[in-house]
Amino acid sequence: MNRVLRLQVPIRIAAAASAVGYEEFRGPLGEKFDFHDDSDRFGESTFERAEGEIGHIALNLALKKAGLSHTEIDLLFAGDLQNQCVASSGGLLSFGIPYIGLYGACSTLGEGLFSAALALSGATALSRVAVVTTSHNSAAERQFRLPLEYGGQRTPTAQWTATAGGAFLLDREKQGVLITHVMAGRILDYGIRDPANMGAAMAPAAADSILTYLEKTRTAPEDYDAIVTGDLGREGSALLSELLLKHSVRLNNHSDCGSMLYYEKKQDSHAGGSGCGCSAAVLAAHFLPLLQGGALRRMLLIPTGALMSPSSIAQGGSIAGIAPVVCLEVL
Amino acid sequence: MLVDVLNAFWVGGLFCVLAQLLIDLTKLTPARVLVFYVVLGVFLGAVGVYEPLYDFAGCGVSVPLVGFGGAIARGVREAIHTDGAIGILSGGLTAASVGTTAALVFGYLAAIFFKSKPKRM
Amino acid sequence: MDQKHYERRVAARAARSPVFKNCIAAFFFGGGICALGQGLSFLYRALGVPHRTAAALVTASLIFLAALLTGLGVFDKLARIAGAGTLVPVTGFANSVVSPALDTKNEGLVLGVGAKIFTVAGPVLLFGTLAGCIYGVIYAVFYGFFL
Structure with missing residues (x-):
């Protein structure tokens, strides 16, 4: 593949x-x-x-x-x-x-x-x-x-x-923040059925995508200034670290848009933010300016999705996760 | 009188604590706990425990959803005595009519006069 | 990590709800609502209302109060603290009827409010009525009302 x-x-x-x-x-x-x-x-x-x-x-x-x-x-x-x-x-x-x-x-x-x-x-x-x-x-x-x-x-x-x-x-201009690589995610189902723990449903997909991407591009986490997941939240982010550690991969530059959007203590979001707009707003308002300003040169964006519907949950179905990868570089 | 208020307080409070434990410690969702409480109320009414409990705690047992079930059981029983077997079908909702109708009517009125606000943390 | 292992790991690390704090809140809110009901019941009886009618009035009053607080957008904020304390009393039943009614207003009064008003409270009505009928059948058979 x-x-x-x-x-x-x-x-x-x-x-x-x-x-x-x-x-x-x-x-x-x-x-x-x-x-x-x-x-x-x-x-x-x-x-x-x-x-x-x-x-x-x-x-x-x-x-x-x-x-x-x-x-x-x-x-x-x-x-x-x-x-x-x-x-x-x-x-x-x-x-x-x-x-x-x-x-x-x-x-x-x-x-x-x-x-x-x-x-x-x-x-x-x-x-x-x-x-x-x-x-x-x-x-x-x-x-x-x-x-x-x-x-x-x-x-x-x-x-x-x-x-x-x-x-x-x-x-197609050649200067500025460029998308250099993209990778579609695979649908991964680890049997999580709790719609109130979507971080857990998405973490395996994020881990799979990160591991695959690093392996296929022969790069290491250190080659990126930031590895940014979409909305794993605090629960999913912790699970992602555990999953990656099993493969001896440690991310020291990981951020999660969902965990960044709200104050952990002052706001009662519980495990963090989610939704299609979460990673979009955080990328547009926070990470792109960092790339444009030169604070970041190269980052991986891994938006994460929990694939389910109210009917699938009601029927006892498990929640699959998906995590495409976009590599952003400043040239 | 104050004793009655106090009894209503602690018995009603305990019903709520039991429900909270079921929600927090088991996989039961709030909706299932409420169904359990109504059915429990019918059962308590059927085995003759509800009435003495009501005499002791008053609103402490009639205000929690157990009371809804207790009222249904009593309604069915009384309707059977006055109207015969048709009371099986008429008694329950008759006994539950005040709560149901009030909720429906006030719910409809609320929908006319108010609208949902966005959730806040 | 295989799926079974992962599911166990997820369950093990998931933060638990603050059970003790929730129970204390449920006790005082729930008990408070029941005590309020009892107080109202005494008030109505003092005004000369017969016992059974007073009980029905208490139910209607608490439902009205819960409907009003739901409409004003206060009920969900109280319930976040009170948990089962507002859910289990008849106030919770009222909220579960009123909140879908409010929510579906934009879908029309007939097919929105009318059709969706029991989406949350429906199970309570169904299983309460069903249990009552089962009890009724047993009771009628036992006391020979079918004869």
Whole structure:
């Protein structure tokens, strides 16, 4: 199996923007996000439409940063957490950009960057491609868990779906933050059935992807300034270290977007953040500026997804994980 | 009177602690614990334990969901005595009617006057 | 690590809920709600309401209170601390009816609120009624009401 794809022409991330809700703005990265709305409604009457609006706002801001009009974008890859990805199709409808909807649970950002990079490097007719991913806590609670006003207690391993989104504009320019390698994840099922412990469901996929990527590229963790997982949370991150240690791999430069989004003590997220918008907003607001500023030269981004639905959980099914890899370098 | 309030307090509190233990220490979800409590209430009513317990603790046993079950058991029994076998079908919901109707009506009114707010940590 | 080993490891390291703290909160909140009910019951009886009617009024009052707190967005915050303390009393039943009603408002009053209002509380009604009927059948047979 040829898993790691080295791009013949590296693809640049020309611009990126993020939009978040109340809890994310209150978190340690709060000031870095381009846009926030404390009401979590983003001017919409339902939380489902609010999620669409997050993507809309983020893409508009990214276009503004790049000084581009939406008519200059040839293709759009987008995904979210709602059934049939309706937040993306609804929120991004008005741009009129040719669109491909993606679903990879919380790993959708990885799928998006993977697809966009391959599309740009393969099809010379394309000059600019956008990637947008979003999630909304209230929409996710309603779809996957319980009514918003239901009085219950969350278990300590539960994660908090982020009200967040990010938009990325990709092109073929040769200077800046470049995507040099991509790798699709494998679907891995380690029999975890607890939807309140998704970090545990995703950690084996992240470990598999990291080990495979390092092996196939003949690199070591030290060759990267940062190895960043999507939303394993604190529980999943600890399990990832354990799994990697079994293969004698130790990550001293590991960060997890889900663990970074909220304060551990001051905010009660339990095991950390999750959702398609989590890694997108953290990449756009935190890691890309570090790459652009030269603080990081080379990093691996491994968005992680827990593949399940309310029906699959109710029917006693286990939760599979997936973790695509994107290598970002500054040249 | 104060003794009655105190008895309601500690008996009701203990029912809640038992449920909390079931939720935290076993794999039972809150919904299953509530189902267990209602069925337990019917059972206590059926074996004749519910009534003396109610006489002792009052709202301490009737306010927890056990009381919902206890009321259903009593309703079924009384309806059978007054109406015969059809009481099997009529007694339960009649006894549970105040709670159910109040929840439905107030729930509907709440949906008209309020809307869900986003969750906060 | 194979799957069995991993599942055991996940279960072993997963943080437990703070059981003791939760139980204390459940005791005082749950006990408090029951004591409030008892107090209301005395109040209604002092106002001349017959015993059984007073009990029904207490139920309705607590349900009203829980519905109001749910609508105001306070109930879920209390319940996060109280746990089973607000879940087990009839307030929890009320919240489990009111919260889906609020939540599905945007899907319409008939197919949203109407169809979804029992999504959380349905099991309690079903199994409570079912248990009552089973008891009724046994009771009727035992006392010869079928004859």
